[in-house]
Amino acid sequence: MNSYLDLLNQLDPEEILKKAGKLGASYTDFRFQLNNSEQIQVENKMLQSYQSRNFGGFGIRVVVDGAVGYSSTSDFNKESVDNTLKAAFRSARSYKSKRGIFADTKSAKFDEKIKIKKNSIDISPEEKVSLLLETNEAGWISDEIKNVISIMGSATEFRFFLNTDGTKAQLEIPIIGMAQLSVAMVNSNMEQMLNSEGSCSGYEFVEKTDWNDFAVDISELAIKTVKSKSPPAGTYPVVIDQRLVGVLIHEAFGHAVEADLVFTGTSALKDRLGVQLADEQVNVIDEGVTSHDGYHVPFDDEGVKKGKTVVLEKGILKSYLHDRNTASELGVEPTGNSRAQDFENQPQVRMTNTYVENGNYSFDELLEGIKEGVYIKNKGSTGGQVEVGIGTFTFNGGESYLIQNGELSDMVKGVVISGAFLENLKTVDAVGNDLKIVTNYFGACGKGGQAARVGFGGPHLRVQKMTVGGK
């Protein structure tokens, strides 16, 4: 295998920046990435696939007369470096724009590596496969289970960034995850349930958990789901769990504060800084490295440090999220939110770890006072979608229960929530005190055709009005 340094040294990034300067670029940056990943899947008690991928390459971004050109390749020979540089210039010279005007930042040097105890790639294939076979076996809890999948995924990512403003940054980051899917059939009705857990750490993450319990839990949930009923369609008070709060705040609110979407007019939050959008109890944060779990973004893909950005403070919109271009447009400091999926994509404004801060309510207190409502968890949910332009969102809930007279009652399936998020946000009337932040090996945040890993979370929340779709 070609090591990260072997490949990087072949390219001579300093020389590329010099060359671009001579060709007339007012700014150039170079991003190199190598991602070594492995995914093992056991299905129905048999090894289904064992696949690894080394994904590496580089991209060059140049600014010529204010216009940005970007070009990337995974071909490492000399000729290809020149062709890639040429392609970036050709793009930048074929149109006029101001996207290449960047806010000033201090030049910075970063060299970060997350420490791990055991690299998953170094664990023998036999050990990993046998763990998955055992996990999968555990999922077969009754004849009603028809299909069980167990997956382990892990990756180590190297990122290197160099620009003509004197910033040089490198990062080595691991991520690992386990996923389990069970399909249950009862009286020819079929339902599937999916769950995953992940962390920016080494194989020690896998070793510290009992995955058999995890597998049994998903299978039990699949059987309970297939036997349960859909809730009647309508608008209800709901309580949502930490993960779903994280997903919702990320998708339905977070994207709307990304300054690129604000400036193009896509976001409904243009000209809303200083406006009360939610109850005083609600604080929303975007933070690169948190003291909880989550993803790890010490700096962004423009080499800007990502600290803690207070987005919503006591319900008031305090800040958008910025890259260097949008920060310059608004005359503020960049917030370190310029992120690219990989070297094949140029960075765009994107969240890091976005979460709601703790409030004062216990879980039982959140349920109190709800005569008829729904408690919705994220476990088993397959995600959601948002139309940022008008703030419409829809999410598929996972494990869910009816709430009757302040207490949880029957489980319900097929819960779909939807609404106009800014409206729903106003009806958040109680914030829990059990904050959790998570990340995911298997999922990522999608925007503008790119996907990137993020962290998300919050405490339990009560929302007084939410449309719940059923049958």
Add this chain to the structure above:
Amino acid sequence: MEFGERAIKKAIKLGMDEAEAYINKIKNVNIQFASEIQNIKTTESIGIGLRVAKGKKLAMQATSILNEKEIDSIVEKAVKIANVAPEDQHWNHFNKIFGKSEVTGTYDKTFDSLDYDKISEIILSSIDKATEEDRKVLVTRGVFTFTIGSSYVVNNYNKGVEDKYTVTSGSINCKAIEGGESSGSEGHICRKLSDLKLEDLSVIAAEKALKYLGAKPFESTKMPVIMKNDLFANILGIMLGYNINAENIQKGRSTFATKMDQQIASEDISVIDDGTMKDGVFTRSFDTDGTPTQKTKIISKGILKNILFDNYTALKGNTKSTGNANRNYWTTPNPTTNNLILQPGSTSLEDMIKDTKKGLFIENTIGEWLSRPTSGDLNATVTHGYLIENGEFTKPVTNVVIGGNIFDILLNKIEVLGNDLHNSFKVYSPSVKISEMTIAGK
């Protein structure tokens, strides 16, 4: 390509019984714009996926780094894993006979010499078109892409086969800037540059944004629904596509195993999968296993006739591949649809609307992909819909959730099939009228 042969030779030399390499190359130009061009990027991607088999023990390795040292190392790692992996009892062998079908319209030569200045002009003119005739809208996001790709498959039984293709896509989102929050979008994907009219998409998106100003949810109810062609195509791809995938059926993730040769849809409904369709978005001469593509009857007059196979699932099911293997270079193949086509009827969309006393016309939804194809339960949130009363559009509708079951809809509730076949990516459908769906609103 020589890297593919090198990898196979080395794998066999290291004791593997079989080896296969799949190489995918892509050159892509992607332009993003809003009220001005925001950036242009070009990407050259290449990757090789190597699969090896020792008896029934398998492994797969992939890389985007194509040099001899890297290729040798992925072969060694694959061999190491295949030697210790548990057997896949259902494994037979890689595809022993490669072939190509006759296809037309898959490569547009104008992609070979793209004129960036001309493309910029088309984009600027499309941005202008949105605001013509005094339309008070803003273009908030647009993407124009051009892709030239090639697929190459080789294994120890066959000489390599190669296919080159082009794809272009365009999409535009507009937002109304007066009178409230409202947006509209339109997009298209096709093989030839001349078939993609970005300026027209822009006008449609702008008009849509204005048309839906003041859209509101209404009270929860049940009523007939008319779905526009590309929306129903999308839904059909998600819900039917999943259930006709042989892997999903063999693994017990679909109930279609028990439905072969049975009536699963009304007699008016026929669906085919055609990998050879002229100008089809997913038309190709062979699949990623090297099997020639074909036309396969899926539902004939409501009866489930065939499902889709790749080499692995076909051999496991003791039948022939339908040429539906699909994969990325870093994943194993899976039998998915090529061009899935719901045969159109004879009614125009206008007549369908005119003949509806009360109903909901739906152009766009979000979250339809969250529906559960296993159970057939369908849910989607309407972003752009219109209430129909006495054959006419009366009120724009947004933010209601539609619900139903696709198996029930196909069997009992498709009242009218339109004559306006159109695609959403690789699924083609006419507009349809569904006799009743649940609508969750206020």
